[in-house]
Amino acid sequence: MTSKEVLLSLKDVTITFPKGKGVFTAVREASFDIYKGETFALVGESGSGKTTIGRSIVRINPLAKGSIEFEGKDISGRLNSEDTKWVTKSIQMIFQDPATSLNERATVDYIISEGLYNFHLYKDEADRKAKVLKSLTEVGLLDEHITRYPHEFSGGQRQRIGIARAMVLEPKLIVADEPISALDVSIRAQVLNLMKTLQEDKGLTYLFIAHDLSVVRFISDRIAVIHLGRIVELADTEELFKNPLHPYTKSLLSAIPMPDPIMESKKVPLFYDGSQHDYSTDLPSFVEISKDHFVWANTKELETYTKALVV
Amino acid sequence: MSSANEKFQFVKIDEFASEHISAPHYSYWKSVFKQFFKSKLAIAMLFMAVIIFAIAMIQPLFSNYNPLASPDISDFSIRFNRPNLTYWFGTDHWGNSLFDAVWSGARTSITIALLATSINMTVGITVGAIWGYNKKLDKYLLEIYNVIANVPFLLVALMLIYVLGPGFWQLIFVLCMTEWLSIAYFIRTQVMIIRDREYNLVSRTLGTSSTRMISRNILPFLTSVIVTLLSREIPSIISTEAFLSFLGVGLPPSITSLGKLISIYITYYGTYPYLFWIPVAVLASVSVSFYIVGQTFADASDPKTHR
Ligand SMILES: Nc1ncnc2c1ncn2[C@@H]1O[C@H](COP(=O)(O)OP(=O)(O)OP(=O)(O)O)[C@@H](O)[C@H]1O
Ligand SMILES: [Mg+2]
Numbered sequence: 001m002t003s004k005e006v007l008l009s010l011k012d013v014t015i016t017f018p019k020g021k022g023v024f025t026a027v028r029e030a031s032f033d034i035y036k037g038e039t040f041a042l043v044g045e046s047g048s049g050k051t052t053i054g055r056s057i058v059r060i061n062p063l064a065k066g067s068i069e070f071e072g073k074d075i076s077g078r079l080n081s082e083d084t085k086w087v088t089k090s091i092q093m094i095f096q097d098p099a100t101s102l103n104e105r106a107t108v109d110y111i112i113s114e115g116l117y118n119f120h121l122y123k124d125e126a127d128r129k130a131k132v133l134k135s136l137t138e139v140g141l142l143d144e145h146i147t148r149y150p151h152e153f154s155g156g157q158r159q160r161i162g163i164a165r166a167m168v169l170e171p172k173l174i175v176a177d178e179p180i181s182a183l184d185v186s187i188r189a190q191v192l193n194l195m196k197t198l199q200e201d202k203g204l205t206y207l208f209i210a211h212d213l214s215v216v217r218f219i220s221d222r223i224a225v226i227h228l229g230r231i232v233e234l235a236d237t238e239e240l241f242k243n244p245l246h247p248y249t250k251s252l253l254s255a256i257p258m259p260d261p262i263m264e265s266k267k268v269p270l271f272y273d274g275s276q277h278d279y280s281t282d283l284p285s286f287v288e289i290s291k292d293h294f295v296w297a298n299t300k301e302l303e304t305y306t307k308a309l310v311v
Numbered sequence: 312m313s314s315a316n317e318k319f320q321f322v323k324i325d326e327f328a329s330e331h332i333s334a335p336h337y338s339y340w341k342s343v344f345k346q347f348f349k350s351k352l353a354i355a356m357l358f359m360a361v362i363i364f365a366i367a368m369i370q371p372l373f374s375n376y377n378p379l380a381s382p383d384i385s386d387f388s389i390r391f392n393r394p395n396l397t398y399w400f401g402t403d404h405w406g407n408s409l410f411d412a413v414w415s416g417a418r419t420s421i422t423i424a425l426l427a428t429s430i431n432m433t434v435g436i437t438v439g440a441i442w443g444y445n446k447k448l449d450k451y452l453l454e455i456y457n458v459i460a461n462v463p464f465l466l467v468a469l470m471l472i473y474v475l476g477p478g479f480w481q482l483i484f485v486l487c488m489t490e491w492l493s494i495a496y497f498i499r500t501q502v503m504i505i506r507d508r509e510y511n512l513v514s515r516t517l518g519t520s521s522t523r524m525i526s527r528n529i530l531p532f533l534t535s536v537i538v539t540l541l542s543r544e545i546p547s548i549i550s551t552e553a554f555l556s557f558l559g560v561g562l563p564p565s566i567t568s569l570g571k572l573i574s575i576y577i578t579y580y581g582t583y584p585y586l587f588w589i590p591v592a593v594l595a596s597v598s599v600s601f602y603i604v605g606q607t608f609a610d611a612s613d614p615k616t617h618r
Contacts, residue, residue, distance in 0.1 A: 058516045088518040100509040104614075105339070105531035115517040142330050149337050151614075157330065165517070 007205050008034040008057065008091075008173055012066035015052050015229075026052045027229045029066065031286065034173070039199070039206040041216040041237075043252065044226035050209045051096075053226075054175045057207065058093045070173070085119045092166035096178040098158035102150040108161055109146040112136065115169045135168040139194060156187035160194065167198065177209045192219060214256045217241065222292075225249045227272075231286065235293040245295045245305040248272045277301070339614070346611035353607035360600035363593070367417040374411035378567040381405035391583055400589050403576065412572055413590050419568040421597060423479070424548040427486040431548075432541060434491040439498025440525045444506060449499075456496050459489055472560045482561040486548055494540060498533070505532050535613040542605015546598035553594060569594045 015027040027049040034040045042050050055061045057068060059075065068076040075087050092115075095101035102111055112132045115121070122128035133143050139160040150158060159179065166174060176195065180188040196219065198204060210216045216223055217237060224234040225248060233246040244250045251272035258264040277284070282298040289295050289305055297305060347353060370376075383389050383406035394401040400409035442452050468485045475481040502525075505511070511528050519528070530537075553570030555561040562568055569590050576586035610616055 055512075060512060060515055084518065088516070093513075093516050095509065095513060097509065101513050103510045103514070103528055106527065110527070114514060114519060118518040118520070118523070140326070140330065142327055145330075145332070147336060148332060149339075152332055152334060152337060162513075165513075169517075 005036040006033045007036045007071065008207070009069040010053075010057075010066065011069070013053065013056065013063055013068060014065035015049070015056055015061050016064040023064075025064075025229060027056070029286075030226070030229075030231050031066075032224055032231065032234055034205060034207060035221075036172075036205055037203055038221040039208055039219055041208045041210060041220035041223045042226060043210050043213055043216055043223055045211060047228075048226045049229040050211070050226060051177055052229075054093065054177045054207065054209055057173075057175050058091055059087065088115070089119065089121070089169045090171055091173045091175065092169055092171040094159075094162055094166055094174060094176040094179045097182045098155055098162055099182065101162055102158055104150050106149075107146065108136070108141075108148050108150070111150070111161060112146075112165050112168050114165065121169070131168055135164040138167060138198065139164045155183050156191060159183060159191055163191075163194065163198070167202075170202075171204070173205045173207065175207045175209070178211065179208075180215070181211065195219075212255060213241075213252050217256075225252065228274075230296060231294075232296040233294065239290075239293055243290075243293065243308075243310055245289065245293075245308065246297070247276060337617075342614070342617040343608070343611045346616050347608055350607050353604055356600040356603040356607075359596060360604055363417065363597055363600065364421060367414050367421050370411075370414040370418045374408065374415070376407065376411035376415045376567075377565075378412075378415075378571075379565055381407055383407070393583075394585055394589075401583075401585050403586055404579070409586060409589060412567060413569070413593055416567045416569040416572045416590065417593055417597065419479075419562070419566055420549055420552060420570065420594070423483060423486070423552050423568070424545050427483050427490070427548045427552075428541065428544045430483070430487045431491045431494055431544060432537070434487075435494025436498050436530075436537065438491070439495035440502055440530065442495060443499035443502025444521060444525055444529070452499075456492060459492055460496070462489070464489055468555065469558075469560060472555075477561060477563040479562065479566060482552065482555070485555075485561070486551060490544075490548075494544070497540065498537075501533055501536050502529055505529055535609050538605060538609040538612055542602050542609060545601045545605070549594065549598055549601075569597075 010033075011031050013027060013030045014025065016023040016025050018024075030049075030053060032040070042053065044050055052061055056063060056076075063076050066076070067074050070087060070091065073083070075083070079087065106114075109132060112135060113128055116128055116131060122131060132146060136143065136145060141157065141160055141164065145153075150161070153161065159182075163179075179195070180191050183191060192215075195206070199206060208216065208220055213223070220237050222234070222236050223240050224231050225240075225246065226232070227248045233240065233244070233249045235243070240249065241253070244253050247270070251270040254267065254270040258267060277298075278300075279298060282300055284296055284298040284301070286294055286296050287302060289297075289302065290309060295302075295305060386406055389398075389402050389406040390404055392398050392402040394409075398408050398410065400413055403409055403412065438452075442448055467488070471485050471488070472481060475484070506529065511524065514524055514528055549569075552561070552568060553573065556568050556570030557574040559574065562571060572590040573587065573594070576583075576590065579586045
């Protein structure tokens, strides 16, 4: 990371859903910054609130508390139409399941043009067509595909249509919600490489959501680990793999399969149990334990963590 | 001996070749029609519906039937003639040609059915789409629906006709008064089923407006459901109209309809059965042909039946 310009900043983001008579808190006081041009990974198990955070950034889930700033401007509340256009254009999302995220009754042409139509982001028909074709080419699809319907494509192609749909708006930030986990193993690398190329060509910033650390290791600059709606650890990728501090991060690391079968068989999986923390009197907070390395811990735990740090 | 290297040469992989789709282009409407015309029964019924519709619509060209005037009333020789070459459907108790009477009646019945159905469908689908899409509106509209849906239709219809007096447009009004609401309710439920699918969420992240959402993301998925509704609505309006006419309410004496003819000729059910059965047969043919054409079309417009 050369420049450290903050593009997106979450501050104490809390998101709740109505549940019965009360509320269910899906995300608790999440705070992090995403720098321009980086790939920021959000990792946690199913139901930990990753999608909920992603959707709040694209303004689908309202916040119960906190704020989200994009390029220094609060985008979490109601916005006027000019700002809505700007945020929608600037922040786009790639969805997990290409089987459900495309409108089956629309042609590829319409699907990719949808955002362009909504904000009239083209001079004339010819210009719109040109934009659609350009973004199709960028994701490795053919001009002839524009008159086709989603059901005529394979899973990997469908996901690339989803990427083209986001790219055509020329966004700055892409929220990629487990973009490869619904894909066949054989084409995961293809889609990841495509995302990488697009990032380099366009200077994109990614929030990459994943449920295990193995994928994330090779593509992300920084990683935030989330557990039950709480971000428990945040560090540079290398630092996190070298110095995992929170027991939950350690358990996630122990779940990564080893390429060597002998080592894999000797591996001891760690199970995380939240009851190991005694937060009855000594309350935890999100602390920067070493430079750019944050962990959710109380004073007593911090002492042990500091001793464990490998420099 | 030449080495293997000379026999082989390197070719570049065409990465785009694997992306090519060789299947012929899919067109939704083309597939719908192809599927529809696979059914021989549907083709026959479509043919019948078109013929009935055409004859009924050109009726004023071949007869000047007027239910108030019976020009041959004094000529006793042309009363109660059974169907023959001059009078294809025979003549009635006042010497009127039943052929003329039936097609004049069919014209009225079909016109009323088509008019009332288009009003009901347009209003019902529009209201239903907004109702299903807007979560806040649902609570209020549901209350209104529950009240209106529990009022007996016939009672209100009879009362209204009594108040408004008989007439073509009055009858249309009565036939549309509550029917659109049950269509709206049906559409509401269908919209709710697809409203929260993921591709609709995607559209929200693209800034798509509610109007575009309804017209591009939701209604296209309801084509089949809407055609099914339509195929039930037309016969249902025809029989409701016939029933009201049979009770003697709705249309003024100057306008005839199939229901009215049936109610007049039922007196001769035993003595001159053709007077009763011919209008009934035409009524049944209209209903059945419209229904079967509609149902087959509804099936054909469900993409699951394509290919
Ligand atoms: N619209 C909603 N209404 C109510 N509860 C919700 C809603 N969306 C998410 N939740 C709940 O919030 C929690 C977090 O869900 P979320 O989808 O963010 O998890 P996730 O980390 O993305 O999991 P996964 O890896 O399975 O995608 C879950 O318990 C889920 O049931
Ligand atoms: Mg998720």
